[in-house]
Amino acid sequence: MAGGQERILRGRIRSVQATKKITRAMELIAGSRIVKAQQRVAAAVPYSEKITDVVKHLSAGGAVGNSPFLAGRPDVKTTCYVAITADRGLCGGYNTGVLRATEGEIKADLAAGKNYIVVPVGRKAEGYLRFRGYNLGQGFAGFSDAPAHSNATEIGKYVVDLFLSGQVDKVELVYTRFVSAGNQEVVLRPLVPLERELVAAKTDDHGAADAGGDYEFEPDPESILNSLLPRYVEARIYAALLNAAASEHAFRQRAMKSATDNAEELIKNLSRTMNRARQDSITTEIMEIVGGAEALSSGEDAIVISSVFGMENPFVSSDRV
Amino acid sequence: MSEAPGFRIDVVSPERVVFSGETTQIITRTMGGGEIAFLPGHAAFLGAVTENHTRVWLSDGTIMNLAIHGGFVEVSNNVVTLLSDGAELGNEIDIERARRALERAEEQMRTEHTAEVEASLRRAHARLAAAGGLAGVNAGH
Numbered sequence: 102m103a104g105g106q107e108r109i110l111r112g113r114i115r116s117v118q119a120t121k122k123i124t125r126a127m128e129l130i131a132g133s134r135i136v137k138a139q140q141r142v143a144a145a146v147p148y149s150e151k152i153t154d155v156v157k158h159l160s161a162g163g164a165v166g167n168s169p170f171l172a173g174r175p176d177v178k179t180t181c182y183v184a185i186t187a188d189r190g191l192c193g194g195y196n197t198g199v200l201r202a203t204e205g206e207i208k209a210d211l212a213a214g215k216n217y218i219v220v221p222v223g224r225k226a227e228g229y230l231r232f233r234g235y236n237l238g239q240g241f242a243g244f245s246d247a248p249a250h251s252n253a254t255e256i257g258k259y260v261v262d263l264f265l266s267g268q269v270d271k272v273e274l275v276y277t278r279f280v281s282a283g284n285q286e287v288v289l290r291p292l293v294p295l296e297r298e299l300v301a302a303k304t305d306d307h308g309a310a311d312a313g314g315d316y317e318f319e320p321d322p323e324s325i326l327n328s329l330l331p332r333y334v335e336a337r338i339y340a341a342l343l344n345a346a347a348s349e350h351a352f353r354q355r356a357m358k359s360a361t362d363n364a365e366e367l368i369k370n371l372s373r374t375m376n377r378a379r380q381d382s383i384t385t386e387i388m389e390i391v392g393g394a395e396a397l398s399s400g401e402d403a404i405v406i407s408s409v410f411g412m413e414n415p416f417v418s419s420d421r422v
Numbered sequence: 423m424s425e426a427p428g429f430r431i432d433v434v435s436p437e438r439v440v441f442s443g444e445t446t447q448i449i450t451r452t453m454g455g456g457e458i459a460f461l462p463g464h465a466a467f468l469g470a471v472t473e474n475h476t477r478v479w480l481s482d483g484t485i486m487n488l489a490i491h492g493g494f495v496e497v498s499n500n501v502v503t504l505l506s507d508g509a510e511l512g513n514e515i516d517i518e519r520a521r522r523a524l525e526r527a528e529e530q531m532r533t534e535h536t537a538e539v540e541a542s543l544r545r546a547h548a549r550l551a552a553a554g555g556l557a558g559v560n561a562g563h
Contacts, residue, residue: 144438151434151503155496158468250436250507316498319455319469328453328470329494332507339436 107382110375114368121364127191128357131350134246135282138347141247142279145343149336156333158316159326168323170330173294174270179216181238181260181269182206183292183338184230185276185345186223188245193356195277195349196225198287203275206289207235218269220260222342238263248346253339260338261331264293276341277348285348292337295330428481429462429500433488433509440509441488447479448502450495460502467497471504473544475551487512489552491545510549517555524550 184203186196203219203226210217220238221227227240239259244252263269272293277285318325431448433441448460451474458469471493478486493506524546530539 141437145436147432147439148434148436148505151432151496151505152494155468155494155503155505158496158498253436254507315466317465317467319452319458319467322468324453325468325470325494332494332505336436 107375107378110371110378114371114375117364117367117371121361121368124357124360124364128354128361131354131357134350135347135354138247138343138350139279139282142340142343142347145336145340149340152329152333152336156326156329159322159329168326168330169265170293170295170334177215177270179218179269179271180206180210181218181220181263181272183220183222183256183260183272183274184226185274185341186221186226186245187349188224188242190225191356192349192353195352196223196229199275199277200226200229202287202289203230206273206275218263220256222256244342245346245349248339248342250335250339253335253342257331257335257338261293261334274338274341276345277352279344279347279351282351285351290337290341293334295333429502431478431502431504433490433504433506435506435509440506440511441478441486444481445478445502446481448476450474450476450490450504452495460497462500464497464500464502467495469495471495471506473541473548475548476504487552487554489515489545489549491548492541510552512552512554515549515553517550517553520546520549520553521555
C-alpha cells in the first residue's frame with residue numbers, strides 16, 4: 102500500500118525530469134538564436150541608415166513636394182495597426198505584451214469614434230485577434246523566427262496599398278523592440294505617413310556644406326522619391342521584424358530558464374516526499390516484523406520465525422531458545 | 423579629394439553589406455538613363471538603379487561583377503553607395519540556375535507580357551551577365 106505511493110511519486114519525478122530536459126534544450130536553443138538574431142539586427146542597420154540619408158538628401162534637393170507618403174491627413178478616421186508577434190507560444194509574456202498594447206490602442210480609437218484595422222503578423226496575433234472578433238486585414242505568418250526581407254516587402258506592399266487607396270489614414274507598427282538581451286519593450290511606432298522629422302532634415306542639411314541642392318538626379322527627383330519611399334517603409338518594417346525576432350528569442354530563453362528552474366525545484370520536493378514515503382514504508386515494515394516477532398516469541402515459537410527468515414532473529418535472545 | 427587614386431564603394435542590401443572597398447571605376451545602369459560610369463571625384467549624384475550587371479574596378483586591377491536587382495546609387499564626397507534590394511556577387515551565382523531562370527522568364531514572356539515578368543527577365547539577365555555565363559545566349563533582348 103505504502104509502496105504504491107512511492108511508485109506514483111517516482112513516476113511523477115521521471116515525467117518532470119523529461120519536461121526539464123525539453124525546457125533546458127529550448128532554453129539553450131533560444132540562447133544561441135538570440136546571438137544570431139542580434140547579428141541580423143546589426144546587419145540591417147547600414148541599409149536603413151543609408152536609405153534614411155538618401156531620403157534626407159532628396160528632400161534637401163527639394164524633391165519632397167507633395168508625395169502622398171509624407172502628407173499627413175488632417176482627419177484621421179481609420180488607423181491600421183501592424184501587430185508583430187510570434188508564431189509559437191512558450192515565450193512568456195512576449196505575445197500578450199504586444200496584443201494587449203494593440204487592444205488598448207483599438208479601445209482608445211473606438212472610444213474616440215474612430216475606425217481601425219489590424220494586420221496580424223505571426224500566428225499568435227491572428228489566432229488571438231480573430232477569436233475575439235477584431236476587424237482584421239490580411240495576416241502574415243510563418244517567419245517570426247528568422248524573418249527575411251521578402252517578408253517585409255509583402256507586408257510593406259500591403260499596408261502601403263491600404264494607405265494610398267485611402268482605406269486607412271495612418272499605419273502604426275506595434276512590436277517588441279530589442280534593447281538588450283535583458284531588456285525588451287513593446288513600442289508603438291508610426292510608419293505611414295512618414296515622420297515629419299525626416300523631411301525637417303531639409304533645413305539642417307541646407308546648412309551643412311556637403312549636402313544641399315547640388316545633386317544630379319537621374320531620373321528626376323520625384324520618380325526617385327516615389328520608388329524610394331516604399332523601400333524606406335519596407336526597411337522600417339524589416340527592422341521591426343528583426344527586432345521582434347530577437348526579442349522573441351530573448352523572451353523564450355527567459356521563460357524556459359524559469360521553467361527549468363521550476364522543474365528542478367519540483368524534482369527536489371518530489372524526491373523529498375518520495376524518500377519520506379520510502380522511509381515510512383520501511384519503518385512500518387520493520388515495526389510489523391518486530392510486532393510479529395514479539396507476538397510469536399511470547400508464544401515460545403521464536404524458532405519458527407528464525408527459520409522463516411533463514412537467519413538468526415536478532416530480536417529473540419538466544420538464551421531463551 | 424580629386425588627387426586620390428580611388429574612392430570607396432559600399433554595396434548594401436537590406437540584409438547585409440555585400441561589398442565594401444576601394445575602387446577606381448564603377449559602371450552601373452540607372453532607370454531610363456542607360457549605363458553610367460563613376461570615376462573618382464564625380465559630382466554628387468543620386469539615381470534610381472534598374473536590374474543590371476554592375477562592374478567595379480578594384481584598386482588591384484581586377485574587375486568585380488555584381489548583379490544588382492534594382493535600388494539606388496548615391497555619390498557624395500567620393501563615396502559611392504549602392505543601395506540594392508538584392509545584390510549578388512558574380513562568383514556567388516550559380517550559372518546553371520541563372521540560365522534556367524532566364525529560360526523560364528523568356529518562356530513566360532511569350533505568354534504574358536506584364537511588368538512583373540519583364541522585371542524577372544531583367545533580373546535573370548543581370549545575374550547571368552554578372553556570373554559571366556551570357557556567352558552563347560542571344561543578346562537580342
